[in-house]
Amino acid sequence: MKNTKSIAVGAVMLCSVFTASVASAATTLESVKEKGHLQCGVTTGLPGFSQPDDKGNWTGIDVDTCRAVAAAVFGDPKAVQFTPLTAKERFTALQSGEIDMLSRNTTWTLTRDASLGLNFAGVNYYDGQGFLVKKDLGVDEASQLSGATICIQAGTTTELNLADYFRAKGMDFKPLVFDTSEQTVQGFASGRCDVLTSDRSQLAALRSKLAEPDSAKILPETISKEPLGPVVRQGDDQWFNIVKWVLSVQINAEELGVSSSNVDDMLKSDNPNIQRLLGTDGDMGAKLGLPDDFGYAIVKGVGNYGEMYNRNVGPDTPLGLDRGLNALWTEGGIMYAPPVR
Amino acid sequence: MKNQNIDSRPAGPKPWYDPQVRSIFFQIVAISLVFWAGWTLVDNTLSNMESRGISTGFGFLGESAGFGIIMHLIPFDATMSYGRTFFVGLLNTLLVSAMGIVTATIIGFVVGVARLSTNWLVAKLALTYIEVIRNIPLLLQIFFWYFAVLRNLPSPRQTMDVGDWLFLNNRGLYMPEPFAQDGFGLVYGALTVAIIGTVALRRWSRKRQLETGEIFPVFKVGVGLIVGLPVIAYFLAGQPLQWEIPELQGFNFGGGFVIIPELAALWVALSLYTASFIAEIVRSGILSVSKGQTEASKALGLPANLTLRLVVIPQAMRVIIPPLTSQYLNLVKNSSLATAIGYPDLVAVFMGTTLNQTGQAVEVVAITMAVYLTISLLISLFMNIYNRAVAIKER
Numbered sequence: 001m002k003n004t005k006s007i008a009v010g011a012v013m014l015c016s017v018f019t020a021s022v023a024s025a026a027t028t029l030e031s032v033k034e035k036g037h038l039q040c041g042v043t044t045g046l047p048g049f050s051q052p053d054d055k056g057n058w059t060g061i062d063v064d065t066c067r068a069v070a071a072a073v074f075g076d077p078k079a080v081q082f083t084p085l086t087a088k089e090r091f092t093a094l095q096s097g098e099i100d101m102l103s104r105n106t107t108w109t110l111t112r113d114a115s116l117g118l119n120f121a122g123v124n125y126y127d128g129q130g131f132l133v134k135k136d137l138g139v140d141e142a143s144q145l146s147g148a149t150i151c152i153q154a155g156t157t158t159e160l161n162l163a164d165y166f167r168a169k170g171m172d173f174k175p176l177v178f179d180t181s182e183q184t185v186q187g188f189a190s191g192r193c194d195v196l197t198s199d200r201s202q203l204a205a206l207r208s209k210l211a212e213p214d215s216a217k218i219l220p221e222t223i224s225k226e227p228l229g230p231v232v233r234q235g236d237d238q239w240f241n242i243v244k245w246v247l248s249v250q251i252n253a254e255e256l257g258v259s260s261s262n263v264d265d266m267l268k269s270d271n272p273n274i275q276r277l278l279g280t281d282g283d284m285g286a287k288l289g290l291p292d293d294f295g296y297a298i299v300k301g302v303g304n305y306g307e308m309y310n311r312n313v314g315p316d317t318p319l320g321l322d323r324g325l326n327a328l329w330t331e332g333g334i335m336y337a338p339p340v341r
Numbered sequence: 342m343k344n345q346n347i348d349s350r351p352a353g354p355k356p357w358y359d360p361q362v363r364s365i366f367f368q369i370v371a372i373s374l375v376f377w378a379g380w381t382l383v384d385n386t387l388s389n390m391e392s393r394g395i396s397t398g399f400g401f402l403g404e405s406a407g408f409g410i411i412m413h414l415i416p417f418d419a420t421m422s423y424g425r426t427f428f429v430g431l432l433n434t435l436l437v438s439a440m441g442i443v444t445a446t447i448i449g450f451v452v453g454v455a456r457l458s459t460n461w462l463v464a465k466l467a468l469t470y471i472e473v474i475r476n477i478p479l480l481l482q483i484f485f486w487y488f489a490v491l492r493n494l495p496s497p498r499q500t501m502d503v504g505d506w507l508f509l510n511n512r513g514l515y516m517p518e519p520f521a522q523d524g525f526g527l528v529y530g531a532l533t534v535a536i537i538g539t540v541a542l543r544r545w546s547r548k549r550q551l552e553t554g555e556i557f558p559v560f561k562v563g564v565g566l567i568v569g570l571p572v573i574a575y576f577l578a579g580q581p582l583q584w585e586i587p588e589l590q591g592f593n594f595g596g597g598f599v600i601i602p603e604l605a606a607l608w609v610a611l612s613l614y615t616a617s618f619i620a621e622i623v624r625s626g627i628l629s630v631s632k633g634q635t636e637a638s639k640a641l642g643l644p645a646n647l648t649l650r651l652v653v654i655p656q657a658m659r660v661i662i663p664p665l666t667s668q669y670l671n672l673v674k675n676s677s678l679a680t681a682i683g684y685p686d687l688v689a690v691f692m693g694t695t696l697n698q699t700g701q702a703v704e705v706v707a708i709t710m711a712v713y714l715t716i717s718l719l720i721s722l723f724m725n726i727y728n729r730a731v732a733i734k735e736r
Contacts, residue, residue, distance in 0.1 A: 087697065088693055088696070088697050091697070091700055092702050095393065095395060095702075111698075111699075111700075112700070115395070115396040115699075115700055116395060116396075116700040117390070117393040117394040117395035137592070145592075146591065147590060147591045147592050147593055147595065148591070148592040148593070149411075149512060149592065149593060154689070154693045154694055154697065155693060155694060155696075155697030155698070156697075159408040159409075159694060159698070160407045160408055160698065162408075162409070163407055163408050163409045163419035164407065164419070166409075167418075167419055167420070173409065174409075174411050174593065175408070175409040175410065175411050176411055176603075176683050177411070177683055177685065177689065177693070177694065178683045179680065179681070179693075183683070186488075187683070190488075190492045190493075190511070191492075191496045191511055192492060192511055192512070192602070194592045194593075233393065234393060234394040235392070235393055235394060
């Protein structure tokens with residue numbers, strides 16, 4: 001009888017294991033609040049976007065996007081834990097629920113949006129793919145790259161764009177694919193490949209990692225559109241809206257001239273747009289399931305979009321990237337957010 | 342009532358006390374539990390993926406891949422399908438595994454025999470090799486060969502070369518590639534004739550040795566035939582081979598035949614690492630043959646090399662084969678470390694890029710696991726057949 005008993009116990013345990021996976025129906029917002037922190041997927045280290053500094057604090061524009069969401073939910077931009085992911089691992093980590101949101105300079109494409117069970121919640125950086133070459137090769141434009149060996153990071157849209165570009169030009173190339181961007185830089189630095197290709201913002205960052213940054217240059221061509229932004233799981237519209245509107249609030253804040261330094265004064269503003277943004281009027285937060293002052297918490301804790309940009313990738317940082325496409329629509333860029341009303 | 346008493350034989354146990362019935366019952370319960378668990382897993386996965394809007398199914402295998410692969414044994418370009426990337430990756434895995442198994446076996450046997458050499462220096466060198474190589478993690482060794490050795494070769498423009506036809510640089514080892522011209526069929530024909538002739542010769546000499554005891558040097562004559570005949574045919578046909586010599590074209594060498602550094606590093610590391618284990622297996626096999634066997638064959642007047650070949654090795658093989666099989670399996674599975682250095686094997690191409698571009702993790706991982714399982718089972722099967730052939734025949 002002992003045997004049958006243990007079999008029965010085993011069967012019951014099995015049942016609970018198999019049904020447990022179905023029963024986790026709590027919304028992402030609830031589970032984040034319950035945990036007390038936001039679990040955010042970032043890169044394994046990419047200057048300006050997500051990289052730990054010398055004290056081990058994560059910094060970067062993608063990291064700040066996570067912090068802004070944490071500020072909106074908890075009023076505390078530090079209530080985030082980061083999960084470093086390679087390009088290959090990122091979607092599985094999000095699908096499986098290991099992370100609550102992915103903010104890992106990820107390109108928004110139709111296939112990813114429609115077939116991975118994910119939703120892209122906006123664009124926090126408009127990018128495009130470019131080429132980094134050694135100066136001594138004497139190459140001035142991408143059309144001279146026929147036959148070159150090219151280092152790429154695995155699992156990125158860059159792999160596809162590269163093949164498309166060379167096919168359209170009728171040129172051939174040898175793709176050398178590595179798992180991390182560190183390895184692609186090593187491959188490029190040691191001369192295993194002639195060219196390194198990636199998003200232009202990354203090229204600037206990766207170039208700065210070279211022993212002699214001046215020995216390499218970025219070619220003028222941009223061969224693709226790479227809108228990068230935060231991603232959430234499909235099927236939880238409330239959470240999708242929260243992430244989407246946190247980013248919109250940051251962009252609107254810049255447009256309205258609200259920044260982390262003047263946000264306390266702005267609380268007294270009689271501009272109705274600012275009042276709605278900071279939650280002194282209306283119940284915008286409640287509609288999202290957030291505190292009404294979530295806009296204030298974001299701007300106070302992280303800053304508006306422009307601050308976030310300039311702090312991490314702007315002209316005064318080692319990356320030194322101009323605003324370009326990422327300037328507000330009112331200033332010649334395409335950064336445009338729907339109104340908070 | 343009385344009739345019943347007459348009919349009744351000594352009553353067997355009731356069915357639920359019958360040990361046979363009980364054992365069958367519990368086996369059915371166990372099997373249905375296993376099937377139920379498996380079915381629940383699959384069903385749960387599928388319905389959960391559907392409710393989360395993740396595509397399922399194997400339709401993606403027919404879609405065009407849209408990315409390039411640096412090394413492909415079958416024609417491949419970005420317009421071909423994801424299914425094709427599977428075969429490209431699979432063939433690259435099989436290539437490095439096969440190359441590794443051959444070289445690891447050769448090095449392993451040589452080192453294993455050397456380890457038992459009576460020459461002090463040779464034995465100690467073999468010992469050092471085994472202890473150093475097998476105690477360092479394989480991944481480190483792959484990195485060593487790739488980053489420390491092959492990465493430091495000169496660039497294509499400052500290439501090292503041997504007589505303008507063999508080039509070694511950090512893009513690979515470039516060799517001339519032969520192309521068969523008209524008339525090369527004669528060489529193949531000569532090779533076939535030589536092989537058939539050698540087999541026939543071996544049979545004849547066996548028979549003669551059994552009858553008369555005379556020994557015919559089959560090995561030397563066989564090698565002479567197999568090498569000599571095709572060479573003669575080659576010159577008779579007017580040297581019908583054209584060699585494509587690699588040359589520098591722009592960034593890289595073009596033409597010819599190339600071994601890329603990723604393949605070379607993986608091959609060398611896998612071979613040396615596995616060889617150190619095989620060497621110990623060979624040593625244990627040889628030591629398992631009792632000393633009396635060697636002494637007996639010496640007493641019969643057999644020279645040392647024949648003693649090794651005819652008496653020791655055949656008996657040692659019985660001990661060597663089973664653990665050797667597991668080393669081969671290890672080598673195949675270890676070849677998936679390729680992904681760490683960018684060699685496009687099955688894991689790097691199919692479970693890497695293809696998985697990521699399609700997002701169909703469950704399908705891709707299932708296919709890849711099935712492939713490794715199949716390769717391993719096939720190797721086991723062949724080694725078991727061979728093992729049965731050399732095992733002790735009980736008569």
